[in-house]
Amino acid sequence: MREKIKMIKKKDIYDRVVHELSIYVNDLEAKAENNLLDDNVFSEDFIKDLLNACLGWNLINLNTETNRFPGIDLGDKERGIGIQVTSTKTSKKVLDSLDKIVSNNVDKDYNEIYFFILGRKQNSYSVDFAQYDTLNCSESNIWDVSDIIAWCAHYDSVHMDQVWNVIKRDILIENEKSGIPIEIKKGILELKNAVHKVFATSNQLLQTHYAPGEYIEEVNKSLGELDKMLPYLDEITYFACKEVLENGLELGKALQTQNKWGWNIEAKCYYIMYKILVEKNLQEASELIANDIPGLQNGMDIVIDGNSLFDRLIKLKIDEDILYKQFSVMKFQRVIEESILRKSKKCKIVFSKDNIYYNKDLICRIEAEGIPVIVLESRLQCIEFVCQQIRRTFELVLVSTSDDLVSKVSLEKDNYYLYTVSFENDLPKQSSPIFFSRGDITSMGLNHCFNYNECKTINIKNITEAIYKDMLSNANDCISHQLRVDWSGDVYLSTITGAEEIDGIKFRWESWNPGNGYAGPRAASDHEYVKQSVASLKKCWEDGVRGYCDFYAIL
Incomplete structure (x- = not known):
């Protein structure tokens, strides 16, 4: 608590x-x-x-x-x-x-x-x-x-x-000193909070069959325009917009209540009136929560096509050895939930032995996370197993892009609601109609799907490309890092960056900001980048470089 x-x-x-x-x-x-x-x-x-x-x-x-x-x-x-x-x-x-x-x-x-x-x-x-x-x-x-x-x-x-x-x-x-009453400032902040609540409701509605996606996109776009203007609302405009948002009044009624109106605000609110009905949006949201749609609060099951999943990850240029050692299905489950804005009950992953990505050590590690792993003899058995899971429920998250499975599932697509996720929009166009809704996992989201060990400290005399690759793969790209070398030659990736705490540091490279791709499993899988980095690192040491340096400039 x-x-x-x-x-x-x-x-x-x-x-x-x-x-x-x-x-x-x-x-x-x-x-x-x-x-x-x-x-x-x-x-x-x-x-x-x-x-x-x-x-x-x-x-x-x-x-x-x-x-x-x-x-x-x-x-x-x-x-x-x-x-x-x-x-x-x-x-x-x-x-x-x-x-x-x-x-x-x-x-x-x-x-x-x-x-x-x-x-x-x-x-x-x-x-x-x-x-x-x-x-x-x-x-x-x-x-x-x-x-x-x-x-x-x-x-x-x-x-x-x-x-x-x-x-x-x-x-x-x-x-x-500006002369704006503090009550108005508080009111504007309340209005801003109200807008963000509508945003959250809109995203929730997007994941259900109660409202079409186009309608919700208009809600988000229109309220986004209004949100940008909140800091400049005068008192009368603020109260008019407050009525529209909180009470769902039609714009005409709000205009009758207020005599004075700024043209830009008026144009935006007319846009809201003609493109969406705020009242309908809020009403549907309340009904949605009150009726407790199956799966909304209790959560849906997630079924992962393991062969397809690892094939997709490798296509994102992540080395197999890193995936088998560090990819966490349990963390992947959490990322799926965030992506589709829904909770999950159970998550299971299915493999077939006749696939190249079947790996006993990987399966043991996934089971150690508490994730049920189903291993079947053939791909056909995998497809039938997934179809059985779908027939038993009303809603389900299916993580797969395999044509053989998706085409089989499509035959009964009108009998249930299927959700899925894509990695950086890798979902094939022909499979999109099969799924009721999907979430997209970005490169930053993918970083959260891995386990990271504490980065090792290695003396520069012993550094190799394999060792440096391991250091990079265990550095989460969601946080800042900086490569540092102390006077004894110890090399390490520090989460303290810039010019902070540099006593005893002989030289350091430019800080790597979150998400810039210089660290993490994908960076470690770029063999040319690893090779160039190790060569630059050794040259910096041999040339007696001190202080800050841009390692790209060394070669």
């Missing part, structure tokens, strides 16, 4: 952080468009406090001194970190700042350079960072508020609280 309370508190704080930072960005961009961005000093101090809370740095505002450091606004001298805070997001701005830093010898005190964009950064930058060889700077060092939000998603409740305290102190107090 205590852990559950912590999770609720963490989610509540995270939602507030996202809400306030989104308003902050929108406000900055609106001011910039109208040449009203006159609060850069406030922004510098706010970003300073925010980054210190997020990253544990000790940044100070260098502009409060005699401005001896052209090109940067914030600095942590002990770590050698300098940060430019700017509302100009162009490549030219980045280049000009780097030129100033080098020409004024700022790099002697601050050689690790970051840029924080007030607003939204560009998708990419045309900057040759390699020419600034005295600086540690790359395109990944260009941040905006979206990066802060992404980091916060991985913080524990204590760390999140620290970030929230900075926002409360700096943003919310500043907002009090």
Whole structure:
């Protein structure tokens, strides 16, 4: 119970952080468009406090001194970190700042350079960072508020609280000067929460036969547009939208109640009225929960075609030896639930002995997880077994893309509701009509399907491609990593990244952010990447490289 309370508190704080930072960005961009961005000093101090809370740095505002450091606004001298805070997001701005830093010898005190964009950064930058060889700077060092939000998603409740305290102190107090009554702000937050509840309901409806998918997609799209405008609603518009969302009133009635209406909001709400009926949506949701549709609360059974599953995973370029050692069917079951937004009761996996992916050690490991494994002599027996499981129930999750099984199941598709999952949209088009609904497991979701052992520390004299492959495969790509080598030659993958805790470290590579594909089972299965990495690692050691280095530049 205590852990559950912590999770609720963490989610509540995270939602507030996202809400306030989104308003902050929108406000900055609106001011910039109208040449009203006159609060850069406030922004510098706010970003300073925010980054210190997020990253544990000790940044100070260098502009409060005699401005001896052209090109940067914030600095942590002990770590050698300098940060430019700017509302100009162009490549030219980045280049000009780097030129100033080098020409004024700022790099002697601050050689690790970051840029924080007030607003939204560009998708990419045309900057040759390699020419600034005295600086540690790359395109990944260009941040905006979206990066802060992404980091916060991985913080524990204590760390999140620290970030929230900075926002409360700096943003919310500043907002009090705007003259907007606090009651209206609270009301807007309530409206935002109401919209998110409708989102959740819509997704739930999408997984049932009570509403067509097209209808729910319109719900999500329309409410998504409204959600973007919530920070700017005036009091009268807010109450009108509140009535539409909470009471399901038709827009005409809401307009009769309120005399004043902004044109943009009006257009969005007309769109809602003609494309969806909020009242119908909420009513169906309440009926759905009240009637307890079979499987909704009690959960559905999951049947996994083991031969098809491992064939699909290998097509995603994951080596068999890694799959057999690390893939967890129990964790896969949880990921399936998240993908289709439904609970499961039981999960079983079936193999046939006449298939190349039949492996006794793998089966023993799956059984050790508590997952029933059915092993049959032939593929035909597997197909018949699955069909029997389907005939015994009203709803079932079938994980398979095999033509032989799917074509057999399709003959009786009108008698039950079948769900399935795809890996990065790998479901064949001809099989789509067979399944009532499907969820898609992304590369990040796939990372959660593996067991990870603690990454080993290996001396560089003993490092081989096989050892490095094992290190990579046991590094979960859902979290940040950095390859580090200490002065004794010990090589390891650290979850402490950047310039944090680098005492005793001879050199380190660029940090690997979550989801960038540099770690995990798929990265370890890229044999050329492993080979190049080991060669780069040894060359760094032989050449006496120190500090930060980009290993791609070594070869």
